[in-house]
Amino acid sequence: MLAEKGKHATGEESIGELLARQQIVTTDQAENMKRMYGFRNRLVHAYGTLSDEKVAEYLRDHLSEIEELLVTLRGFASK
Numbered sequence: 448m449l450a451e452k453g454k455h456a457t458g459e460e461s462i463g464e465l466l467a468r469q470q471i472v473t474t475d476q477a478e479n480m481k482r483m484y485g486f487r488n489r490l491v492h493a494y495g496t497l498s499d500e501k502v503a504e505y506l507r508d509h510l511s512e513i514e515e516l517l518v519t520l521r522g523f524a525s526k
Contacts (some may be wrong), residue, residue: 448523459484471523472516479512
């Protein structure tokens with residue numbers, strides 16, 4: 448999506464911000480993406496110390512944000 452517009456993120460954390468600047472996602476969705484990347488990093492780097500309950504809690508608390516972001520991105524991709 449970004450490459451088609453000639454834009455390139457410098458890292459995972461900047462993808463949401465860049466998508467928001469291109470008006471592909473909202474600023475709230477960009478902030479949610481930043482939080483999602485943070486949680487993803489905890490999953491990857493603290494795998495042995497992160498409980499299944501914490502993962503389930505995160506998904507329960509943020510599933511609607513994840514779904515909303517997917518709907519937005521799918522809508523943009525289908526244009």
